Amino acid sequence: MSSDRREGQQETTTTVDGNNGSNSHQTASAITTVSCRRLRMNPNNELRPDNYEDLKLDFPNPVYKNLEKYLPPDLLVSDREEKVRFMTDIMHSHCPSAERSRAQRHSDYRSKIVSNYQPLHRELYNLFPRLCFVPSFLKSVNDNTEDSFRSIISEPSPGVFVFDMLLPSFCEMMLAEVDNFEKWVAETKFRIMRPNTMNKYGAVLDDFGLDNMLDKLMDSFIRPISKVFFNDVGGASLDSHHGFVVEYGEDRDVDLGFHVDDSEVTLNVCLGSQFVGGELFFRGTRCEKHVNTATKSDEIFDYCHVPGQAVLHRGRHRHGARATTSGHRVNMVLWCRSSAFRELKRLQRDFSSWCGECSCERKEERARTFDAIRKKYVKAVRAPQA
Numbered sequence: 001m002s003s004d005r006r007e008g009q010q011e012t013t014t015t016v017d018g019n020n021g022s023n024s025h026q027t028a029s030a031i032t033t034v035s036c037r038r039l040r041m042n043p044n045n046e047l048r049p050d051n052y053e054d055l056k057l058d059f060p061n062p063v064y065k066n067l068e069k070y071l072p073p074d075l076l077v078s079d080r081e082e083k084v085r086f087m088t089d090i091m092h093s094h095c096p097s098a099e100r101s102r103a104q105r106h107s108d109y110r111s112k113i114v115s116n117y118q119p120l121h122r123e124l125y126n127l128f129p130r131l132c133f134v135p136s137f138l139k140s141v142n143d144n145t146e147d148s149f150r151s152i153i154s155e156p157s158p159g160v161f162v163f164d165m166l167l168p169s170f171c172e173m174m175l176a177e178v179d180n181f182e183k184w185v186a187e188t189k190f191r192i193m194r195p196n197t198m199n200k201y202g203a204v205l206d207d208f209g210l211d212n213m214l215d216k217l218m219d220s221f222i223r224p225i226s227k228v229f230f231n232d233v234g235g236a237s238l239d240s241h242h243g244f245v246v247e248y249g250e251d252r253d254v255d256l257g258f259h260v261d262d263s264e265v266t267l268n269v270c271l272g273s274q275f276v277g278g279e280l281f282f283r284g285t286r287c288e289k290h291v292n293t294a295t296k297s298d299e300i301f302d303y304c305h306v307p308g309q310a311v312l313h314r315g316r317h318r319h320g321a322r323a324t325t326s327g328h329r330v331n332m333v334l335w336c337r338s339s340a341f342r343e344l345k346r347l348q349r350d351f352s353s354w355c356g357e358c359s360c361e362r363k364e365e366r367a368r369t370f371d372a373i374r375k376k377y378v379k380a381v382r383a384p385q386a
């Protein structure tokens with residue numbers, strides 16, 4: 001799909017899926033009981049989950065870390081082995097065997113990479129906020145109020161939020177780490193999975209050990225902001241992510257077609273470095289039913305990437321990236337998901353709080369109702385008295 005179609009033409013929107021099938025996180029909130037112990041209805045987001053990576057696991061470590069937030073309080077004081085046994089039993093009883101073996105294969109794939117790849121900058125694998133973020137961003141998240149966020153975040157088009165986020169030194173380290181990973185991939189001829197169905201280049205950061213760091217980035221920084229700006233799509237309950245880098249330029253991907261992300265909220269930060277083009281084009285937010293409906297003129301917005309600057313938008317905000325015509329552009333993308341929101345969405349038909357088309361339909365419906373009432377009223381007033 002080409003990204004440079006004219007606005008008047010209707011484009012077909014693709015939903016981009018992560019290659020790693022990390023959707024296995026989505027059903028945590030739907031799981032209820034398997035023994036006399038019950039999972040909590042709501043996650044305990046204050047909980048700092050255990051790390052289970054060193055144990056023999058039937059499912060990927062992030063799944064356990066997410067499910068732990070739903071464990072009954074009496075189990076939280078148990079040792080890790082008991083918690084893992086309990087969670088594994090639940091997942092086995094709810095997970096079809098095909099899904100189970102896919103999850104197992106992906107877990108084996110990650111373990112193989114992590115046990116063979118030697119990181120270049122080990123300090124990247126834990127989140128040290130002062131090493132990553134510009135002071136204004138850190139202060140605003142520490143203050144954690146709508147005013148503090150609004151003081152550093154601009155909204156150049158409805159639903160697209162832009163702010164300075166990453167320090168140049170952090171961007172450089174990330175670029176060097178990705179380079180180092182790709183060199184290792186080329187040397188060992190290891191066949192890696194690309195970030196999603198639309199990219200031939202780029203790498204999944206979660207697959208080579210950066211998952212914990214990105215979890216913390218989502219939990220402590222992106223969720224508080226999303227709670228304020230994207231509450232209508234589960235911004236307050238983001239509980240899993242797919243984190244990757246995309247790469248464009250010569251010998252890389254050129255552009256990215258018009259699509260929606262498999263996320264509730266997407267963070268997209270340019271890491272650098274020198275490039276021409278690559279603008280993001282946005283064309284309004286749509287639910288599944290309306291994903292291919294026409295763009296309204298006030299939904300058209302183009303954004304030029306600036307290294308270190310972040311763009312935060314709903315995953316359902318239709319967008320694409322124009323061709324990077326020279327140089328090399330690398331962006332870090334974090335698709336943040338909410339299992340609770342996905343469960344609720346299944347029961348809903350009207351998404352007028354965020355879908356541009358549902359919102360129009362609702363306004364038209366209201367106008368029709370109002371008109372009908374008005375006509376009835378006028379008729380009643382004009383009717384001759386009996």
Ligand SMILES: O=C(O)CCC(=O)C(=O)O
Binds near residue numbers: 280
């Ligand atoms: O190239 C970009 O900056 C956009 C990437 C993107 O939209 C995606 O990977 O979902």
Ligand SMILES: [Fe+2]
Binds near residue numbers: 016259261266319
């Ligand atoms: Fe995207």
